Amino acid sequence: MKISVSHISKAFGDFPALNNVSVNIASNALVALLGPSGSGKTTLLRVIAGLEMPERGSVIFGDEDVTELAVQKRNIGFVFQNYALFPHMSVAANIGFGLRVRNEKKSVILERVEELLSRMQLDGLGHRMPAELSGGQQQRVALARALAMRPRVLLLDEPFGSLDAKVRKDLRQWLRTLHSEIHVTTVFVTHDQEEAFEVADSVVILNDGQIEQHGSVPDILHHPSNEFVRDFVGRQSAREIRVSRAPATVTM
Numbered sequence: 274m275k276i277s278v279s280h281i282s283k284a285f286g287d288f289p290a291l292n293n294v295s296v297n298i299a300s301n302a303l304v305a306l307l308g309p310s311g312s313g314k315t316t317l318l319r320v321i322a323g324l325e326m327p328e329r330g331s332v333i334f335g336d337e338d339v340t341e342l343a344v345q346k347r348n349i350g351f352v353f354q355n356y357a358l359f360p361h362m363s364v365a366a367n368i369g370f371g372l373r374v375r376n377e378k379k380s381v382i383l384e385r386v387e388e389l390l391s392r393m394q395l396d397g398l399g400h401r402m403p404a405e406l407s408g409g410q411q412q413r414v415a416l417a418r419a420l421a422m423r424p425r426v427l428l429l430d431e432p433f434g435s436l437d438a439k440v441r442k443d444l445r446q447w448l449r450t451l452h453s454e455i456h457v458t459t460v461f462v463t464h465d466q467e468e469a470f471e472v473a474d475s476v477v478i479l480n481d482g483q484i485e486q487h488g489s490v491p492d493i494l495h496h497p498s499n500e501f502v503r504d505f506v507g508r509q510s511a512r513e514i515r516v517s518r519a520p521a522t523v524t525m
Contacts, residue, residue, distance in 0.1 A: 274335050274425040274458045275300045276321060281330035283316055290316040291327070292482040298460060300335075303452045305469035306462045308479035309505070314462045315430055317479065321460065322428050323347050334425060347426070350419030350457075354431040356411045358403040358418075365390070365399035368417045375422070389417040392451070409440045416448075420455065429461035433468065441465075445472045466506060470494070478502055 276298040283291040291313045298304050306314035319325040321332055323344035331340045339347050358367050368389055369382045377385075390399050393413040403411055412432060419427060432448070433441040449472050452459055463469050469476050470490045477487045485505075486498040497503040 275333075276426065276458060276460070277331075277333040278317070278321065279331045279333070281317070281320055281327045281332070283320060283325060283327045289482050291320070294330070294479075294482070294484055296477055296484055296487055298458060299475075301456045301458055303449070303459045303472065303474045304461075305473035305476045306460060306479065307464070307466065307469040307476050308485075310464065311481075312479040313482040314477075314479050316482075318428055318430055318460060318462050321426070322349055322351055324351075348422070348424050350422065350424035350427045352412075352415045352419050352427075352429045352432055356403075356415040358411060358414060360403055362402075363399065364395065364401050364403065364406070364414050367403065367414055368399075368421050370418060371422045385421055389421060392454075393417045394447075407440075409444055412444060413447075416451075420457070424457065427457045427459040429459070431462055431464070433463075433465075441468070448472060478505065480505075 281294045369386045372382045478485045486502045
C-alpha cells in the first residue's frame with residue numbers, strides 16, 4: 274500500500290508542527306521518521322493515522338484519499354510507545370480484541386491469535402496477563418494486536434523507546450525480519466539514528482516541521498542534502514555504519 278502525503282500543514286496554536294510537508298512512501302517499504310525533538314515526526318505519523326487532522330493537504334493510501342476518513346476506517350495498525358495493552362485481558366484476548374469487535378467467528382479469532390503468537394515468538398504465553406511479561410514481550414503483543422486485523426499500513430510511535438539497550442537491539446533486528454515476512458507498508462518514529470539506519474529501507478529526516486531529506490540509508494550517510502542533515506548524521510557517519518542489505522528504491 275503506497276502512502277502519499279501531499280502539502281500537509283498542521284499547527285498547534287501558534288506552533289507550526291508541520292509546514293507544507295510532502296512525502297511518498299513506497300508500497301511494502303519500512304520507513305523511519307527521524308529528527309530532533311519537536312521536528313514534527315510524531316505529528317506526521319499521527320496525521321497519516323488519522324489521529325490528527327491537517328489544516329491543509331492530503332493523505333492518500335494507494336488510490337484512496339483518506340484525508341477526511343476517521344481513523345477507525347483507515348484499516349491501519351498503530352503501536353504506541355507505552356504498548357497500551359488492556360491490563361485486565363490475557364495476552365490472547367489482547368491480540369484478538371479487534372477481531373471480536375468486528376464480530377469474527379470464534380474459530381477465526383482462535384486461528385489468527387495462535388498464528389500471531391507463533392510468529393511473535395510468544396508460544397505458550399497466550400494465557401498470561403500483560404503484567405507477567407517482560408517489556409520486550411509486551412511490545413510483541415502490541416505488534417500482534419496491531420497485525421491481527423491485517424492492516425494495510427502499520428504505524429509505530431517510538432516502538433522501542435522504553436526498553437533497555439540490549440532488548441531494543443534484539444527487537445529491532447526482529448522487526449526487520451518480521452517485516453520481510455509480512456510485507457506491510459510500515460512507518461515508525463524514532464529519535465535513535467542507529468535504530469533508524471539499522472532497521473529502515475529509507476529514512477525521512479525532519480526538522481522544524483519540514484522534511485530535510487528522504488532517501489536510502491547509504492544516500493543519507495554519504496550524500497546529505499544540506500548542512501543540517503550533514504551535522505545531524507555526522508556522528509553516525511563517523512561510526513561507518515555497514516548497510517548489509519541492498520538499498521531500497523525510494524519514491525520521491
